[in-house]
Every structure is written in C-alpha cells, then in structure tokens.
Amino acid sequence: xxxxxxxxxxxxxxxxxxxxxxxxxxxxxxxxxxxxxxxxxxxxxxxxxxxxxxxxxxxxxxxxxxxxxxxxxxxxxxxxxxxxxxxxxxxxxxxxxxxxxxxxxxxxxxxxxxxxxxxxxxxxxxxxxxxxxxxxxxxxxxxxxxxxxxxxxxxxxxxxxxxxxxxxxxxxxxxxxxxxxxxxxxxxxxxxxxxxxxxxxxxxxxxxxxxxxxxxxxxxxx
Amino acid sequence: xxxxxxxxxxxxxxxxxxxxxxxxxxxxxxxxxxxxxxxxxxxxxxxxxxxxxxxxxxxxxxxxxxxxxxxxxxxxxxxxxxxxxxxxxxxxxxxxxxxxxxxxxxxxxxxxxxxxxxxxxxxxxxxxxxxxxxxxxxxxxxxxxxxxxxxxxxxxxxxxxxxxxxxxxxxxxxxxxxxxxxxxxxxxxxxxxxxxxxxxxxxxxxxxxxxxxxxxxxxxxxxxxxxxxxxxxxxxxxxxxxxxxxxxxxxxxxxxxxxxxxxxxxxxxxxxxxxxxxxxxxxxxxxxxxxxxxxxxxxxxxxxxxxxxxxxxxxxxxxxxxxxxxxxxxxxxxxxxxxxxxxxxxxxxxxxxxxxxxxxxxxxxxxxxxxxxxxxxxxxxxxxxxxxxxxxxxxxxxxxxxxxxxxxxxxxxxxxxxxxxxxxxxxxxxxxxxxxxxxxxxxxxxxxxxxxxxxxxxxxxxxxxxxxxxxxxxxx
Ligand code: SF4
Numbered sequence: 162x163x164x165x166x167x168x169x170x171x172x173x174x175x176x177x178x179x180x181x182x183x184x185x186x187x188x189x190x191x192x193x194x195x196x197x198x199x200x201x202x203x204x205x206x207x208x209x210x211x212x213x214x215x216x217x218x219x220x221x222x223x224x225x226x227x228x229x230x231x232x233x234x235x236x237x238x239x240x241x242x243x244x245x246x247x248x249x250x251x252x253x254x255x256x257x258x259x260x261x262x263x264x265x266x267x268x269x270x271x272x273x274x275x276x277x278x279x280x281x282x283x284x285x286x287x288x289x290x291x292x293x294x295x296x297x298x299x300x301x302x303x304x305x306x307x308x309x310x311x312x313x314x315x316x317x318x319x320x321x322x323x324x325x326x327x328x329x330x331x332x333x334x335x336x337x338x339x340x341x342x343x344x345x346x347x348x349x350x351x352x353x354x355x356x357x358x359x360x361x362x363x364x365x366x367x368x369x370x371x372x373x374x375x376x377x378x379x380x381x382x383x
Numbered sequence: 384x385x386x387x388x389x390x391x392x393x394x395x396x397x398x399x400x401x402x403x404x405x406x407x408x409x410x411x412x413x414x415x416x417x418x419x420x421x422x423x424x425x426x427x428x429x430x431x432x433x434x435x436x437x438x439x440x441x442x443x444x445x446x447x448x449x450x451x452x453x454x455x456x457x458x459x460x461x462x463x464x465x466x467x468x469x470x471x472x473x474x475x476x477x478x479x480x481x482x483x484x485x486x487x488x489x490x491x492x493x494x495x496x497x498x499x500x501x502x503x504x505x506x507x508x509x510x511x512x513x514x515x516x517x518x519x520x521x522x523x524x525x526x527x528x529x530x531x532x533x534x535x536x537x538x539x540x541x542x543x544x545x546x547x548x549x550x551x552x553x554x555x556x557x558x559x560x561x562x563x564x565x566x567x568x569x570x571x572x573x574x575x576x577x578x579x580x581x582x583x584x585x586x587x588x589x590x591x592x593x594x595x596x597x598x599x600x601x602x603x604x605x606x607x608x609x610x611x612x613x614x615x616x617x618x619x620x621x622x623x624x625x626x627x628x629x630x631x632x633x634x635x636x637x638x639x640x641x642x643x644x645x646x647x648x649x650x651x652x653x654x655x656x657x658x659x660x661x662x663x664x665x666x667x668x669x670x671x672x673x674x675x676x677x678x679x680x681x682x683x684x685x686x687x688x689x690x691x692x693x694x695x696x697x698x699x700x701x702x703x704x705x706x707x708x709x710x711x712x713x714x715x716x717x718x719x720x721x722x723x724x725x726x727x728x729x730x731x732x733x734x735x736x737x738x739x740x741x742x743x744x745x746x747x748x749x750x751x752x753x754x755x756x757x758x759x760x761x762x763x764x765x766x767x768x769x770x771x772x773x774x775x776x777x778x779x780x781x782x783x784x785x786x787x788x789x790x791x792x793x794x795x796x797x798x799x800x801x802x803x804x805x806x807x808x809x810x811x812x813x814x815x816x817x818x819x820x821x822x823x824x825x826x827x828x829x830x831x832x833x834x835x836x837x838x839x840x841x842x843x844x845x846x847x848x849x850x851x852x853x854x855x856x857x858x859x
Contacts, residue, residue, distance in 0.1 A: 171688075182448060188438070257606055296654075350654070350658060368523070368614075
C-alpha cells in the first residue's frame with residue numbers, strides 16, 4: 162500500500178465530526194464597514210506608507226513626469242518595463258529620449274538571469290487592484306509582466322488605479338471571483354521587503370525590493 | 384554528514400538545558416525583552432476585544448470545519464493541484480519525505496537548494512539528509528540563515544534567531560562569511576546576508592518552501608512572509624518543492640483572509656505580512672519566468688495519530704503563529720532550545736508527542752504551570768492546557784492495551800502512582816487526614832534536610848509543630 166493510501170485510510174478510520182460551515186461573508190458584513198472611494202484611498206495610503214512605501218498621487222497627464230522625477234531623485238537612469246502594456250509603451254516612447262535606459266523583459270529569464278539580478282536597478286509594473294484595510298497591492302503577474310519584475314530590482318514602482326481599491330482582502334477575492342481562476346502566482350504586497358530577524362530591529366531590503374513606490378493614479382490630482 | 388548533527392532529544396537533558404538558560408541572566412533578559420515586545424505588538428493589533436473574540440471564533444470554526452473534512456479535502460487538493468500541473472507526493476515519515484525531496488534533487492542533478500522558511504523541513508531534518516546526499520541546502524530566511532551559520536536550530540518558530548544578540552551575529556558573520564569585517568550595524572548585517580543569498584538565488588537548482596495554507600477548491604499553495612526569500616525560492620530556481628503537514632488545508636479560498644489576519648496579527652503584530660503568495664501552477668506556456676516544475680510533499684509524521692482522537696485532533700487547528708510561545712512564562716524563561724524539539728513552547732508540548740512518541744516527550748507535558756495564557760491567546764482557540772492535562776494522563780497512567788498514543792504510559796512509575804493514590808486517600812477522608820496531620824506535626828524532625836529537586840533552590844519542607852486546627856482550638 163502506498164503512503165498516500167495508508168495516510169488516507171488512517172484519516173478515514175477516525176471518528177467523523179460534523180462541523181458547521183463557517184460563514185465568512187457574515188463576519189465581514191458585520192465587522193467591516195465599507196468606505197467610499199476617498200476613504201479607501203486615504204486608508205490604503207496611510208497603511209502602505211506606514212509600511213515604508215512611498216506614494217505619489219498622479220494623473221494620466223502627469224504620471225510620466227512624476228515617475229521621471231522619482232527616478233531622478235534616486236539617481237536612477239535605467240528601468241525595466243514591459244513592452245506589452247500601455248504604460249510600458251508610454252515609457253518606451255518618452256524615457257529613452259530623456260536619457261533613461263528602458264530595458265524590456267522580452268525573453269525567458271534563463272537567457273538573462275545574471276543581468277536581471279546584477280544590473281536591473283528598478284522596474285515598473287501595474288497593480289491589478291489594492292486593499293484599503295491593510296495597505297496592500299494586488300499583483301497578478303503574467304506573460305507581459307512576469308513574476309521576477311516585482312521582486313528582483315531593488316526599486317519597484319507600481320502604477321495603481323485609485324478606482325480599484327477594495328475594502329478588504331475578502332471583498333477583493335469575492336468581487337473578482339478569484340476562486341474560479343487564479344494565475345500562476347497571485348501576490349499581495351504590502352511594502353518593501355523587510356525583516357526584524359536581528360534583535361527585533363526592523364531593516365528594509367532583506368531579499369526583495371528595498372524601496373516600493375506607488376503611483377496612485379486618479380483623474381484629478383488629490 | 385555534519386559533525387554537529389542535531390537530533391531531537393527532548394527528554395534527554397531537558398532540565399539541564401533549562402537550567403543553563405535560567406542561570407544565564409543575559410539570555411533571560413533578552414528572552415524577556417523579546418517576548419514583551421511581541422506581546423505588546425500583538426496587543427496593539429487587537430484594540431477591540433469584541434472583534435478579537437468573534438474573529439477567534441470564526442478562525443476556530445474554519446479550522447474545525449476543514450479538519451472534519453480532512454481526508455476528502457486532501458483528495459480534492461491533490462486532484463486540483465494535479466490538474467494545475469503541480470505534482471503531489473505523500474510521506475508518512477520524515478525519512479520518506481527526505482527520500483522524495485532528494486529523489487527530485489538527484490533526478491535533475493541538483494547541487495544547490497535554497498530554502499525559504501519551513502518548520503516542516505526542520506521537522507524532517509532535511510538539511511542533514513541533503514548534506515549526506517551531497518546537496519547543499521541553504522537557509523535563506525535571515526533568521527534561519529544566521530541559525531544555520533551557527534550550526535544551531537531555530538529557537539522560535541517565527542523568529543528563529545531570537546536568542547542571538549546583534550553582537551553575536553556580527554561576530555558570526557565576521558568569522559564565517561568570506562570577506563566580511565565585524566559590524567554590528569543591523570542594516571549592514573542584513574545587506575551582507577542579502578548579498579550572499581542573492582547570488583545563491585541566482586545559482587540554485589531547487590527552491591524549497593513551506594506552506595501556510597493549501598486551498599483545496601483552487602489547488603493553490605499560500606505562503607506568508609516579509610523578506611521576499613519565499614518569493615525568491617518559489618520563483619527564481621527551475622524547480623520548486625513545497626512541503627507541508629497534511630493538516631494545513633482549507634476547502635475554500637474565502638477561508639484564507641480571516642486566518643491570514645489572525646496569523647500575522649498574532650505572530651508579529653502586523654496587520655498583514657509584506658508578501659502573501661498564492662501559487663497555483665508551474666510556469667505556463669508563454670510565461671517568461673517561474674519554475675518549470677512545482678511539487679508538493681504532504682507529510683503525516685504523527686498527525687494522523689492526533690487526528691484519530693476527537694480531543695487530540697484540536698492540536699491540528701494550529702496555524703503556527705507562535706503567540707502561545709510569546710505568552711508562555713516557561714518559554715520566556717527557558718527559551719526554545721531547552722525543549723529539544725522542532726516546535727518549542729506550548730504548541731511544541733502538544734504536537735511533539737505525536738511526532739516523537741511519549742517516551743521522548745513525557746517530561747514536556749509536565750513543564751507547564753497551566754496558567755492558561757497559551758489557550759487564551761491562541762487565535763484558533765486550541766485548548767492547550769486541557770490537551771496538556773490529557774497528555775499527562777496518557778504519559779503517566781499505567782500502560783494499557785489499545786493506547787491512542789505512541790508511548791502511552793512511558794512516564795508511568797508504580798511508586799509515584801502509589802504515593803499519589805495514598806495522598807488522595809488521606810485527603811478524601813477527614814479522619815485519616817486528622818491522624819496524618821497529627822503524626823506529621825509530631826514527626827516533623829524526621830523530615831530529611833535534602834528533598835530532591837525541591838531543596839536545590841528552596842528550604843526543606845517541614846510540617847509545622849502545631850496544626851492549624853490545634854491552634855484554632857487553643858484560641859477557643
Ligand atoms: S497553538 Fe495557537 S497560539 Fe500556538 S502557534 Fe498554534 S495557533 Fe498559534
């Protein structure tokens with residue numbers, strides 16, 4: 162008999178207990194008051210800033226110039242973008258002319274892993290949505306914006322549409338029907354990489370990005 | 384094989400290890416400080432007692448509901464993971480789990496495995512097995528990396544290197560990491576670790592991780608972490624192997640948010656961890672990164688024994704937040720290494736007997752004041768004190784046929800049982816009690832000056848020359 166069958170047999174031989182189905186929806190309905198958009202934006206921003214992220218309010222008209230300013234302030238002249246997204250293309254149209262080297266993720270990682278790890282100082286990706294309650298970005302890496310883009314470069318810049326902020330994690334997964342289709346790797350990100358493993362002293366930039374910059378996109382500047 | 388192989392030795396030397404910590408004022412102070420810090424951070428996350436109470440009730444009901452359906456959910460998880468392209472393996476024992484993992488290493492000719500934080504991999508002593516098989520297994524969680532450099536085991540399930548000061552870590556890095564000078568600046572130390580490990584993430588053939596929740600309905604492995612090493616291990620190398628105990632399953636994705644909230648708030652007092660990973664498949668056609676192969680190893684190692692008993696099954700509700708340790712007066716004084724088990728503190732005392740048998744662990748069930756703090760803070764309401772009482776009974780009553788636990792009766796002593804029986808008889812009968820105390824007050828001089836463990840730190844016990852009842856009678 163295989164280990165699988167032995168384990169399952171032991172579990173099936175155990176006394177059966179009938180337990181009530183947990184009502185997660187009811188808990189959230191009675192314990193979390195939904196906020197309006199302005200409230201959600203404010204809470205999201207407050208929480209993620211507490212977690213050491215840098216947030217800039219931008220509009221469709223000025224997000225590129227803000228991003229350029231961010232790079233300049235950090236002394237960066239190279240950024241990894243996707244050429245398969247609208248925001249990536251917008252950068253590719255503008256930034257090389259301004260002296261920023263725009264690198265694209267256009268081949269499988271095996272072909273340029275060393276370069277990715279050693280010579281990619283920053284990246285730009287979009288967030289699918291966000292969560293106000295915990296100041297969390299929801300990333301949904303795909304073929305256009307692969308997984309390592311938001312992990313390996315020391316500075317990660319994220320474009321977030323302020324209309325896509327949910328109150329809670331539960332609300333996000335429920336409203337978007339995640340149970341019917343999750344990607345290879347869905348991610349919640351709530352700040353730059355950090356650790357408190359040495360004498361409980363908080364330090365940023367443990368393995369992932371040392372800095373997380375959120376460009377919070379609204380129609381009008383807030 | 385490393386000369387420093389550490390195997391589980393809970394019973395052997397438990398007292399001596401505890402004493403060594405208690406006698407070291409510096410260590411005691413640092414544990415006290417660390418636990419006070421974690422307790423206050425947790426408290427700050429739950430300002431509303433009503434919300435905490437209802438969330439704990441929800442957490443408990445989610446864990447109990449899922450455990451009740453465990454065999455069905457394991458089959459559903461396996462089917463959905465397989466459908467998603469993740470290969471599922473089953474292991475009854477640590478040896479089987481190691482053989483599965485090392486089998487994968489050998490098949491692909493792996494030389495370097497980077498590991499995210501996984502207590503189950505500690506449980507099976509994977510690092511030693513890997514070393515013996517010629518595969519370098521490198522811990523990449525900062526705390527685990529430090530502990531591995533020092534040739535030790537984690538002393539806490541959430542903060543593995545909590546027993547070390549930054550000066551000790553600075554010396555360790557200067558001694559063991561090539562080209563590093565002594566610095567006790569925490570940021571600098573983290574950067575040293577980051578630089579070493581980045582290179583390893585780049586080179587590794589295999590990434591290993593634990594699992595916090597496995598979702599049956601979607602076939603998804605969830606991973607909670609702050610550093611990003613979990614993401615590195617599960618994304619950068621060409622193969623990812625996840626390992627988990629069979630109990631960490633939830634049926635529905637919607638069961639995850641309440642448990643995640645309870646976990647991060649109870650563990651480190653964060654409202655959420657920096658990263659929460661949901662992995663549902665290996666790299667798909669057209670995707671440019673992520674591992675080509677993903678494996679999940681499901682480990683039993685005594686969990687099915689706990690499962691077989693309705694009371695002991697509650698042990699498996701645990702979400703490994705570590706809050707019970709942080710609030711335990713015994714853990715705070717003796718630290719994690721004294722226990723000699725992978726899981727220390729209150730949760731260690733109730734789960735280790737299932738993994739190692741009561742022969743090896745009977746002393747652990749007695750090392751508790753039963754103050755109840757662990758049960759009070761447990762986010763999924765495991766009645767830890769009640770389970771400790773049960774384990775004491777299993778360990779110290781006479782061995783019987785059909786025991787529900789491995790090593791039942793291991794701590795049984797005829798003499799001790801007879802003494803307690805005698806004691807109970809005397810205390811149940813007023814007349815016997817009167818005679819015994821009368822005799823005691825007269826024969827007090829017969830009490831020996833040395834009374835075992837009691838007199839190592841206290842004055843000898845001696846019955847008073849006059850009984851309370853005599854004193855009251857004299858007073859009229
Ligand atoms: S027993 Fe409860 S408090 Fe202890 S680690 Fe498990 S879930 Fe946390």
